[in-house]
Amino acid sequence: MRLDGKTAPFFIIAAGICWGVIGIFSRQLAALGFSPVQIAFGRSFVTAVVMVLFMASTRSSELAIAKRDIWMFLGTGLCSIVFFNICYFTAIQLTTLSMAAILLYTAPSIVMVLSVLLFKEAFTPVKALCLVLAFAGCVLVSGLGVGKVNVPGVLAGLGAGFGYALYSIFARYALAKYTPFAVTTWTFVVAAAGLIGFSHAGQIAAVVLAVPEAAALFVLLGVVSTALPFGLYTLGLNKMEAGKASILASVEPLTSTLVGVAVFHELLTAAGLGGIACILGAVVLLNCKS
Template structure:
């Protein structure tokens, strides 16, 4: 691995780790917004609209491509919107641990799909890292430590959340060389915003998102929990490839557990600590894996 590739890997993984941290912080803010009366649908709409406006301004200021005629943009935007909806349905009907573990089967799915697209088996390091990361997520989520709630709709929703997770990751990789990370996410969140607005506006504009006690949190979720981390993820994927980036994104539940311990005083069990260590080992294994970010065939 050349020094340039080493820098790409290092900065790519650092960007994804920062994105995971921001998502974890945004999850805590979102839980506070839900307690204040904001619904998941309202927050999903607001975060998509804020991200689209902010990314559009940056895209215009940097003078990036304004080309839109690519069907993959629609799939990307729908995946960005529906992954949130599917996950919210899953955690409503299942134990949160079950929903988290099923959603984070997405990296393994991405490894399989990437291997099929390239017509070759994934590297041993990537395969082992995916397995270790999934096991770490199982431990961090606390699966099996609480009473499990399971039903068919919840399981389908959780499975769909994993599929949409894999979809936006792969389509981000396919489009990022053409549009850049900001351009890809701008287009994706425009489509996502239009979907949410079509669903929300017939019900009226929600007053909850404009209240003084909720607006700062909503703006943070839109910028710090959506615009910035998704752009970082897209750029990171450009450096390290989709399957490795998705595995690195399993740092999110680890960061969430750490923040819950630090900010909310929630104790971590030995099993959760072991799970966190496993995820870190998986990401470290990817970091030292030899390889480069060669151009990939489009989806």
């Protein structure tokens, strides 16, 4: 498919769908006995290998970074990707796929708050409304007041949203000096390096060698739900506005919800649907021109 202004939206939507099916792979890996930390390491490691090979063969000159800028990638890799992945995979195990995905999408509202504090961006009435919608959505999705609340799962989901938001903050500095593909590559290299000491890599290797299914799942997790969508999103973003791309990428939680219902037979309540509408509404409002 030729990449231009007309086809770019399809790249963004495809990226969102790829991200949305991540629960299929992570839940099967969890069923094989892998912890959220180990799944996060496997995802980061496979993605790092794929991205390094891709960059080395097509964009090797972009891989060079200055020592003084390492802190940026420690931020995107450790503070964001590592924390976000561990929280997200924990939320997927403790809650439904739809709840985990929609709590992750509180990230745009968190980015907005952090941007007001760190970059002195204006706090407008529209942004205030988005915060209210995001909070209401969290209440509805979590089941507060209408059922039993899985507190650890909700906290893990919100932690994933916070970690994901940090990526936008640190990447803002990195993208001022480096290309999107270079930032993505170094982010996952740092994430994999940071997790290796806590993931019992030897145990992972033993299981992967003994159970071919585990190896396939890690590859699918790293390629289909990470490297491929990051690449598609980056390519699509070059041909359309970031705000519109962010809105189209909201197909991710919708995909996760459909996967949860169709594959894992999860129930979706009216309150949950209302929460999804509130949080996605906040995402759309944040990205619409005033």
